[in-house]
Amino acid sequence: MRIRYDRFPGGRMKAVTLSYDDGRVDDRILVAKMNDYGLKGAFHLNSGFFGKPGYINAEEVSTLYAGQEVSAHTSAHPHLDLIPPERLVMEIMEDRNALEALTGYPVRGMSYPYGSWNAQVVSALPGLGIEYARTTNSTNTFDMPSDFLQWHPTCHHKQMLEYGERFLSDQSRHARMKLFYVWGHSYEFDRDRNWNMLEQFGELVGGQSDIWYATNSEIVAYMRALRQLRCSVSGHILHNPSAISVWIEVEEMAVEIRAGEIKNLELN
Template sequence: MKIRLDRFADGKKKALTLSYDDGREYDRKLVEILNKAGIRGTFHLNSGLLGNQGYVERSEVRELYAGHEVSTHTATHPYLGLSPKERIADEILQDRRELEQLAEYPVKGLSYPHGSWDQRVIALLPSLGIEYARTTGIHGGFDVPKDFLLWDPTCHHRDMLKYGQLFLEFAPRHPTLALLYVWGHSYEFHNNQNWDQLEQFCGMVGGQPDIWYATNMEIVLYMKALHELRFSVSGLSVHNPSALSVWFSADGDAVQVKPGETVSLK
């Protein structure tokens, strides 16, 4: 029996997630457009800047980003790669603390301000409770990252139409998971007057039955649960110790294993 860990939630082979930084006022319009299309993403906020001119208000964070994910972007947007370790820790923990009060759930993700990081930063992140960190580098592919603390997106949203079409057409010869990850800043749509591109993208990729629309953290937690499946030596039984339902394929067919369940594949 061929067992492959090649399915996202609901047995789907493709997933889409978006990632937007800074918490600018144009997030309101961005969220409205995404919600209409059923597309979900993660919003990386600087708690020390919320409420300033051009930024969303602290009081609207919970309601505005409902159905999406609130994530840290540090409290004041410094260059982490140029900061002392004490400042790095303070910036992330302070932002987490403030955002968790506003969102009312644990905030465990990060995007690097200015795309700045080094090995000191990465080494600190697990002790600060961070489970993933997004870079500003792009790879132009649909691979799931091997290291979620150096999570390169597929593309910036300036190229979302190109990669959205490629993603829809993506049909690899061998079974694999395909992830389209788009990042940007909502103010760029305003500055470039190209909101129509976002609406076109949402119309193109939204509502697709074979795509899982997820936040950054949902993808991280799902992949962790997928890789924690416990198979017997024979491969004929599998136990799911996680709190999430997980899917994989057995001889090409999707198999679901519910939380705490042991499934026979005979």
Template sequence: MPKILLAFPGGKHKVLTMSYDDGQAADRRLVDIFNRHGIKGTFHLNSGLLGEGSRIPAEEVAALYAGHEVSAHTLTHPTIARSPKEQLVEEIMEDRKRLERLVGYTVRGLSYPNGSFTREIKAMLPFLGIEYARAVKGTGQFGMPDDLYEWQPTCHHNHQLIQTADDFAKLNKTQYLYMLYVWGHSYEFDRDENWGIIEEFSRFIGGRDDIWYATNLEIVDYMKAFRQLKFAADSRFAFNPSAESVWLKVDGETVEVPGGRQVQFA
């Protein structure tokens, strides 16, 4: 029986994803930095607040965040653990509807506004079309999420970001999958006058051959595609019923299992 391990696209074993909330004007500069260094981000927006004050206007959303992911952050940013369930449904579903009309694809992720959530809220999210939700408490670690409805990032960008990136870059044990997940608000760079930290981070960690640069949702979809693979009882072949390719390490060799195809391993 062959020894099979999941890999990221291209056989990589590390993934970087970035997550930024609120859709403030400073997103323009942040997106430009990410684009220059091949980094992908997920941007969690309150569609009911777009265009207010310094927030990105609705008509700019599709073009600005092209190549990244637009995700929900509730319609008006309430502390949802204090809200009735009827308001929660409205806040999430209306946010999804408005954002989807702007970007033209299904919005299936969420970051909890004010970091607020409960077990009851987590249980409701799958019925509202939400497939993952990001919390705010950093782990300081590089593991994959165990609970997609309480997805904990590695760190906020103000918490030892450069040292954390250096530690991530040095990880070389290919028997593990590693994820660096950084979150924050772009306006904090203006407030703290520390744009240099995200510039330095992006120059250092971007463009590496051993890292997959992905949005939050791309990671979720990829992991689901892996779980949908249909393996033979002796693991000598696998059928991929999904649309996207899944990459495996089979006895140490990189193998692609294309969408809609069956691949023989031995």
């Protein structure tokens, strides 16, 4: 029996997520447009900048980003590889604490300010409650990340239409799971006067029944649950110990294993 852990929710094999930094006022337009097209993503915020000129106010965080994900970006946006370890801890924990007080849920991800990090920074993150951290190094692929603490996106949003076309055109039946991950800053749309590009992207990629639209943390949580499946020696019995359903491929058919379920694949 051939089993592959290569399905997103609903048995889909493709997912799209976006990622935007800094919490600038242009997020108001960006979030509205993303919601219009059913796009989801993470907004990495610097809590120390709330209320400053050009930045959102703390009071609007819970409503503005409802349905999206609020994620950390440190309190003051330093180069994390250049500051003392003690300040690294405070930058992340202060940011998490402030954001969690506003959103009412644990903040488990972040993006690296200035896209800078090193091995010492990465090794500290699990102890600070961080499960994923996005870089600014584009892969130009749709591959799943090998390390969520060094999560490289597909491309900057300047290339979103180009890669959107490639993403949709790939219909290989035996392909692996594909993730299209776009990053950027909302103020860039206003600066470059190309909000229409985001609208074109929404028209192109949004509303597809075979695509899972997810936040960054939803993808991490799902992949963690998928990788925690317990398999019998025979390969016919699988146990999902997690609190969410996961999907796998069995003999080229999508199969759901519900939260807590023990499934005997020979009986299906």
